[in-house]
Amino acid sequence: MTQVATTTAPPPTEASPTVRLQGVRKTYDGYPVLEGIHLDAPAGQLTAILGASGCGKTTLLRLIAGFDTLDTGQITLAGRTIDDGTRAVPPGQRRIGYVPQEGALFPHLSVAANIGFGLPRRPHRQRHHRVRELLEMVGLAELADRAPHQLSGGQQQRVALARALAPRPHLVLLDEPFSALDPALRAQLRHDLLTLLRTTATTAILVTHDQNEALSTADHLAVLHQGHIAQAGQPITLYRQPTNPTVARLTGQVNLLHGRIDPAGAHCELGTLPVRPGGPRHPAPALIMIRPEQIHLETFDRTTAHPNTVIAGKVLHQAYHGHHTSVTIQPRDHPTLRLIARTTTDLTIHELIGFRITGTVTAWPSPRDNPHPTP
Amino acid sequence: MTPIPRRRTRPRPALILLGALTAALVALPLVFVMAEATSGGLGRAGFLLARPKVVELLGNTARLVIAVTVLSVFLGTVTAWLTECTDLPGAPLWRVLLVLPVAIPEFVSGYAWVSFTSTVRGFGGAVLISTMSLYPLVYLPVVAMLRRRDPTQDDVARSLGLTDAQVIRRVVIPTLRPAMLAGALIVSLHLLGEYGAFSIVRYPTFATEIVTEYDIGFDPAAAGMLSMVLVVLCSTILAAESRAAGATTYARIGAGAARPSAPARLGRALPLTLASLTGLAALALGVPVATLGYWLLNGGSTTLPPASIWSATSTTLLLSLAAAGASTLCALPVALLAVRYRTRLTLLLERGAYTARALPGAVVALALVFFALRYAPPLYQSIPLLITSYVVLFLPLALTAIRAVLVQIPARLAEIGEGLGVGRGQVLIRITLPLLAPGLGAGAALVFLATATELTSTLLLRPTGLETLATQFWVYLTGLAYGAAAPYAALMIAVSAGPTYFLTRWQPSTATAAAPFTTPERAAPAGLVGAS
Numbered sequence: 003m004t005q006v007a008t009t010t011a012p013p014p015t016e017a018s019p020t021v022r023l024q025g026v027r028k029t030y031d032g033y034p035v036l037e038g039i040h041l042d043a044p045a046g047q048l049t050a051i052l053g054a055s056g057c058g059k060t061t062l063l064r065l066i067a068g069f070d071t072l073d074t075g076q077i078t079l080a081g082r083t084i085d086d087g088t089r090a091v092p093p094g095q096r097r098i099g100y101v102p103q104e105g106a107l108f109p110h111l112s113v114a115a116n117i118g119f120g121l122p123r124r125p126h127r128q129r130h131h132r133v134r135e136l137l138e139m140v141g142l143a144e145l146a147d148r149a150p151h152q153l154s155g156g157q158q159q160r161v162a163l164a165r166a167l168a169p170r171p172h173l174v175l176l177d178e179p180f181s182a183l184d185p186a187l188r189a190q191l192r193h194d195l196l197t198l199l200r201t202t203a204t205t206a207i208l209v210t211h212d213q214n215e216a217l218s219t220a221d222h223l224a225v226l227h228q229g230h231i232a233q234a235g236q237p238i239t240l241y242r243q244p245t246n247p248t249v250a251r252l253t254g255q256v257n258l259l260h261g262r263i264d265p266a267g268a269h270c271e272l273g274t275l276p277v278r279p280g281g282p283r284h285p286a287p288a289l290i291m292i293r294p295e296q297i298h299l300e301t302f303d304r305t306t307a308h309p310n311t312v313i314a315g316k317v318l319h320q321a322y323h324g325h326h327t328s329v330t331i332q333p334r335d336h337p338t339l340r341l342i343a344r345t346t347t348d349l350t351i352h353e354l355i356g357f358r359i360t361g362t363v364t365a366w367p368s369p370r371d372n373p374h375p376t377p
Numbered sequence: 378m379t380p381i382p383r384r385r386t387r388p389r390p391a392l393i394l395l396g397a398l399t400a401a402l403v404a405l406p407l408v409f410v411m412a413e414a415t416s417g418g419l420g421r422a423g424f425l426l427a428r429p430k431v432v433e434l435l436g437n438t439a440r441l442v443i444a445v446t447v448l449s450v451f452l453g454t455v456t457a458w459l460t461e462c463t464d465l466p467g468a469p470l471w472r473v474l475l476v477l478p479v480a481i482p483e484f485v486s487g488y489a490w491v492s493f494t495s496t497v498r499g500f501g502g503a504v505l506i507s508t509m510s511l512y513p514l515v516y517l518p519v520v521a522m523l524r525r526r527d528p529t530q531d532d533v534a535r536s537l538g539l540t541d542a543q544v545i546r547r548v549v550i551p552t553l554r555p556a557m558l559a560g561a562l563i564v565s566l567h568l569l570g571e572y573g574a575f576s577i578v579r580y581p582t583f584a585t586e587i588v589t590e591y592d593i594g595f596d597p598a599a600a601g602m603l604s605m606v607l608v609v610l611c612s613t614i615l616a617a618e619s620r621a622a623g624a625t626t627y628a629r630i631g632a633g634a635a636r637p638s639a640p641a642r643l644g645r646a647l648p649l650t651l652a653s654l655t656g657l658a659a660l661a662l663g664v665p666v667a668t669l670g671y672w673l674l675n676g677g678s679t680t681l682p683p684a685s686i687w688s689a690t691s692t693t694l695l696l697s698l699a700a701a702g703a704s705t706l707c708a709l710p711v712a713l714l715a716v717r718y719r720t721r722l723t724l725l726l727e728r729g730a731y732t733a734r735a736l737p738g739a740v741v742a743l744a745l746v747f748f749a750l751r752y753a754p755p756l757y758q759s760i761p762l763l764i765t766s767y768v769v770l771f772l773p774l775a776l777t778a779i780r781a782v783l784v785q786i787p788a789r790l791a792e793i794g795e796g797l798g799v800g801r802g803q804v805l806i807r808i809t810l811p812l813l814a815p816g817l818g819a820g821a822a823l824v825f826l827a828t829a830t831e832l833t834s835t836l837l838l839r840p841t842g843l844e845t846l847a848t849q850f851w852v853y854l855t856g857l858a859y860g861a862a863a864p865y866a867a868l869m870i871a872v873s874a875g876p877t878y879f880l881t882r883w884q885p886s887t888a889t890a891a892a893p894f895t896t897p898e899r900a901a902p903a904g905l906v907g908a909s
């Protein structure tokens with residue numbers, strides 16, 4: 003069943019996405035896991051699916067791979083319907099590479115045999131050549147004859163990716179491939195694998211719960227929450243202009259404040275803040291989002307401080323992260339409020355500082371009696 | 378592979394002494410057999426070896442071992458796959474039914490078959506009876522392996538273009554190889570040592586011939602030579618298995634995602650599958666149980682069990698308890714040395730203790746007979762010597778069980794204890810032994826079970842007049858008093874069934890390091906091998 007010849011399938015055109023999910027629904031024991039999923043994975047790009055554990059992201063991946071079948075909806079791959087809820091193409095005929103969380107290398111086969119597993123046995127020379135090529139690509143040429151248990155975690159993941167890429171799939175699925183590795187190795191491996199995917203122009207879908215990973219790697223990002231796609235688009239759009247508080251929280255640290263909006267801007271305890279262009283204008287109660295880096299800290303000087311823009315606050319807590327420090331601030335005039343900001347200057351606990359909000363904020367009209375939305 | 382914790386500190390000399398004594402105890406029978414075999418000089422040894430009888434026995438034994446091992450591996454693996462990886466209805470019930478035959482000693486099911494139909498004789502009969510009682514020894518390790526393997530591998534293989542059948546052939550079966558090898562090893566070693574069942578169906582093998590020659594005309598050199606051949610056969614199988622297993626010391630790599638794979642659908646194959654499984658259960662379990670039940674109800678001459686049944690039962694229980702205690706005590710220092718103080722010397726001691734795996738019951742008994750007659754006549758046919766033979770035979774069972782638990786107890790715990798100012802002896806009593814309790818218990822239970830159904834060595838070494846359930850059963854059986862034999866067989870099964878079920882549930886965690894000659898998943902099934 004191993005068909006590898008690249009000529010059999012028409013090359014995906016630039017305009018059409020490689021994978022398209024339409025109205026996908028999946029239930030387990032009558033309980034919906036995924037509902038109304040619409041998602042496009044553009045050709046030659048990396049699409050990341052970000053979500054907390056249990057949100058259905060691995061199920062989504064398994065549906066695309068064909069390990070599970072849809073209840074309703076449709077999945078098309080390179081223009082061909084692979085599952086429409088009634089008939090499903092078997093996983094082996096989809097030409098989708100799969101890289102699971104722990105690599106799942108075949109323990110009884112050498113590194114080279116693992117990589118060549120999905121290739122036709124003959125012609126032998128061609129198979130050997132392809133395995134060599136991939137070994138070089140993932141930088142493990144010297145380890146071809148090793149057994150999987152002799153490799154480090156990062157090396158195992160490289161082999162797993164090479165194995166998935168060997169038959170030149172339409173699409174590679176990556177199921178949290180870096181989560182089992184330590185942070186330093188993770189960053190390196192992530193960089194290497196992404197470079198490899200880009201140079202081979204492979205369409206890929208990466209599933210992750212790590213917002214840094216999703217934002218930094220994806221060309222295209224979809225946030226999955228409780229079985230629904232909460233928002234999909236470019237990472238920067240999702241970060242700066244999330245369409246709802248869930249996406250805001252899942253894509254990074256956030257300050258959420260209750261207030262009101264009207265054509266003049268967003269009004270909250272911190273004053274009146276400009277709403278981003280295209281944001282809501284109709285007067286209504288609203289939830290207002292301020293990213294930590296929008297809070298600009300400065301030394302507080304009673305005499306020069308502009309009471310309308312600079313707000314006084316006290317440093318409650320700080321967490322040092324190396325390249326920046328995360329600071330929790332208690333505004334002097336609103337002692338119940340906590341704000342998270344970022345700085346690179348050294349502060350002391352209980353120090354009185356001034357801060358102001360820069361840039362525009364995102365706001366969503368909301369009923370006033372929302373559950374308390376602190377992050 | 379989990380690295381074995383090393384400690385810089387040296388073991389106490391007393392511990393080394395205890396370990397060395399145990400290893401010597403186990404290795405000595407081999408020395409005696411060798412000495413006896415060559416007692417008539419090398420020329421006579423060569424003559425004894427080249428007898429046509431030896432060639433015939435070699436052919437018989439080899440045929441039997443190959444046929445039964447292949448069949449058992451096939452049956453054990455297929456049934457394990459059916460109960461673990463498919464939508465077989467009633468799988469939990471099948472799991473129990475498929476394992477139960479192991480609780481029936483082979484010579485008991487031999488008796489059942491022979492009294493049921495006279496057609497079960499010779500090679501065919503031996504293959505049928507052995508396969509039906511031994512396939513669970515493959516089933517158990519394969520089930521354990523199927524449960525701990527990473528099903529994501531199957532997903533990956535399917536995404537690479539394999540059909541379900543190809544996944545089984547190219548991924549599932551290769552990863553099961555260590556378990557299949559382990560099972561095959563136990564089955565073949567058991568076959569080499571089995572006396573009772575093959576004697577019943579009149580199929581001569583080395584083990585039956587050694588006992589016969591001992592019974593008829595006692596020729597130490599001839600019996601010793603046959604024993605040597607048998608030991609060489611066992612060692613060859615052990616060496617072959619350890620080479621094959623050495624190449625496959627893989628388990629699952631990384632923790633893996635805990636996602637059970639969807640069971641395979643049997644679909645249209647279901648009726649045939651159910652029919653085959655029912656047939657297997659009928660042969661392996663139905664015939665022995667039904668025949669035994671028949672003889673119990675229609676005992677004929679003896680309607681009431683004779684009074685000796687209670688003394689035989691208590692003798693069996695006491696001997697088994699003594700053997701269990703002694704074997705566990707002997708195994709403990711060896712296990713502690715091998716796991717906690719790993720040096721070339723301790724490794725040698727451990728391997729020495731494991732050599733008993735190549736010694737069938739008949740050989741050990743014969744060696745001890747030689748020893749007693751030559752050097753310690755008062756010990757001949759004494760209870761201490763009988764228990765010594767059990768210890769030599771079943772030490773590897775206790776050692777495997779204790780070791781499997783010991784490697785999981787972090788050496789750091791003992792170090793913390795010592796760091797708190799507690800002496801090493803106190804650490805052993807207050808920390809190591811309590812944590813080791815499950816291993817000690819399992820080891821003792823394994824030896825208890827094996828002893829309760831042991832026949833060959835007991836027949837040769839028991840003091841005159843002492844009867845166990847197994848020997849009394851054997852006496853009635855060889856006198857063709859099938860009805861009188863039945864209660865003894867039933868009691869033997871009753872004594873073993875409960876602990877057997879408990880032991881099949883007992884699984885040391887999968888993270889244990891492999892012992893030099895054994896892997897943890899062998900512990901439970903190995904215990905069910907009573908060299909009868």
